[in-house]
Structures are given as C-alpha cells and as structure tokens.
Amino acid sequence: MAKIGVFDSGLGGLTVVKEIKKRFPKSQIIYLGDTARVPYGTRSAKVVQKFAVEDAKFLESRGVSQMIIACNTASALAYQQVKQAVKVLVYEVITPARTYAEKIGKNIGVIGTRGTISSGAYGHIGIACPLLVPFIEEGELNSPALRLVLESYLKQFRDIDTLILGCTHYPLIADLIQEIMGSKVKLVNPAEEIVKTLDLPDGNGKDEYYVTDLTRSFLSQGISPQLVEL
C-alpha cells in the first residue's frame, strides 16, 4: 500500500509530481489527468466536484494509500466532497501554500483560475487569470501575446510582496511572472509547499500515468499514458 495518487484536470499536476520526485525519488506515483474534460477552472463548483470525485474514485480503485489533489481549482472547490467519497487520506494544495505565504509575506496576492479565485480559498487579494492555462497548454511560455495578457492581469496588484501561483500550470511561466513583478516579490509554488508537508514511503513498482483523453499537449510531455474512461 505505498502507491501515491495524484490527480489534476490535465497535465498541470505534473509540476506536483516533479516536486514529489525531487524529495521522494523512490515514491510510486499513480497519476490521473482528466484531459477529456480539462480545464476545470472555468466550470461551476458543482461540476468540478462531480469530476474530482470521479477522479479520486478512479485513483482509489488503483490501490493508492493516499492522494493529492494537484489541481488548485479542485482543491478549492471539491476537497470536502473528495474526502467524503474515498477512504484514503486526501491532501489539497491550498493550505500549505497559504500558510507559507503568510509566514514569509505581509501583502499577499494570488493568481489562479476563475474557480479558485472566486472560491476565496486562498483568502487574499486574488486576480483570476483565465487565459494563462490555454497559453501554457499550447506550449507558449514566453510569447509577446502571453506577456501582454500577463501584464494586464498582474498590473492590477498594488504593493504586494508575495504572490501565490495558485494553479499547477503557473510554475511553468514563473520566470516571466517574476520578471514582470520584479525581483522583490516572492513567488510561492503550491506544489513545493504541499510536498514539504508530506512523508511518503518508497514504492514497490513503476509509476503509472492515466489520462481520459490522449491529447497532443499531454503526449508532448514525453510520457506514455494509458487511456481510461471515467
């Protein structure tokens, strides 16, 4: 019983897997990306809860002993529903990031999907950034258009010293965000913070990657996932 479940709406949760592997290289990951229904960030709470519970039950059926909701939107909107739906330990990514940000920062800002921001789960000034995930999913990590979009979101913050990257996709454009915000603003990556709170056992087998659709963007990650229907 040493399998660790990780689920996300798509490929963003791979940033959480990366952090897990840094700290616990021998852990055995069972990953599910719900690529047939990505993104979650623009959907209603009710639909996100339904999808997240289905994701969690799938991971439970694969024999995981604990699971991480890598998706910030699902963590913000569906943690209670997922916890009630499965028998194993469930972690969300919001609380560790929020706790850490409050330790190191005074004026804290958050960027995330519309679902995450409107949930208020992070409890600080939040700006919804709905166009970032489409750019990142397209592999556009530093285009002039992305820069314009980012600037229009980030210029809405006033005098923050700490910025929580409240979506699993955003660490992939952290350099650009840092450049726009300036070097004095500290960025908080929830993937790093959740992993610091864990103590994961070594696994006995290979990592397994599952997706609900074989999409171009997931396949470009160099992983050969198995297709499942939820």
Place this chain on the structure above:
Amino acid sequence: MAKIGVFDSGLGGLTVVKEIKKRFPKSQIIYLGDTARVPYGTRSAKVVQKFAVEDAKFLESRGVSQMIIACNTASALAYQQVKQAVKVLVYEVITPARTYAEKIGKNIGVIGTRGTISSGAYGHIGIACPLLVPFIEEGELNSPALRLVLESYLKQFRDIDTLILGCTHYPLIADLIQEIMGSKVKLVNPAEEIVKTLDLPDGNGKDEYYVTDLTRSFLSQGISPQLVEL
C-alpha cells in the same frame, strides 16, 4: 414534430441559432451547449465522437425532427457517428461552407480548432488557431493581446482571396479578422451557409436552451438555460 435541434460544445453555436432566426423567425429551436466539457477542438477524435453522440441523443430525446451539428470540430470529426446514432436528419456545417467558398474563391484558406484543421475536412490550406476560443469565451473580442495572437496565425496565409471561419466562435471577431486580412479577402461564415441550405418549418412552442454546466460565459448571453446531465 417541428422542433429543430442545434448542438455545440458551448455557446459558439448561438451564432448558428442567430442565422436560423434571421431566415426562419418562427422556427422552434432546442439548443444544447456541452459547457461542462467545452472545448472540443483540442480533444481527440474518439472523445469528440463520444461527446457528440451523447449530445445528439439528448436532442433526439427532446423530440427534435432534425438537428444541426453547429460545432465545426464535431461536424468534422463526428458527423458519421452522430448520423448512425440517431434516427432524425442530421446536418453538419462544413460542406455548405466549403461549397460556397469554392464557388466564390480561388485561393481558399481555413481557420479552425486543431481538431477541425487536422481532420482535413475543409480540404484547403488550414491554420489551427487554438487560442482564439479562450479569448472569445472570455469576452475579449478586440484586445491588443488577441490582435497579436490573430496576426501571428493569419500572417501564415499567402495570397488567399477567401477565408473560411471554421469555428462557430469566429464570427464574433469577424471585424478584427477582416481588418487584419484586408478588405479584399472574403470571409465565409459556415453558420450562414448551412442555414441557406435548410427549409425549416414553423414551430409550435418556445425555444429551449440546455447546458451541461451553468458557466459564467453562457449565462452572460442573456439566456436562462436549463441544466442537464448527459
């Protein structure tokens, strides 16, 4: 039996409803937007086919006598599957637009989702424009970032005289596309072309709008849709 079904991945199909109402103001529309699983354009053919068949079966269960696949991606990838899955007449939006473009143009270009373009259904030089739908869904119809994104897509065309707007969302930014392409390039809107081929009866009741999720972008259209689960 005078109800006309129209389905789309989201709200884009409302551009088809608009054209139907111009020509057949007394028609009775039963609309389904699969807002819980939008967009279709980035998903595999297999998943688009599954979703489109579910959409069509729902409309059939509402008693429509014929239905239009408003979504270009579903028209391109799932027309045969939908036709086999339901007993009523099914229309797709690709063929009338292609036929018309070939009548008025010599060098024809197409823009569409990745799914539509890679299907080759339109049979002409195509550029996939995966970032346009997210901008349009966000209501950003003329922002500097959208203009940059559009220019980077459209500058790939060489000497076309006709451009097919191969996605139900694109008519909403037709002015911007026309401006970038220049006034000599003729734009073809598949919604207009499919409607020209139809002869729709008057209806006996009110239009009905169904969605699989009550999302912000659909609700901002001024329609009060009913929520359904597929």
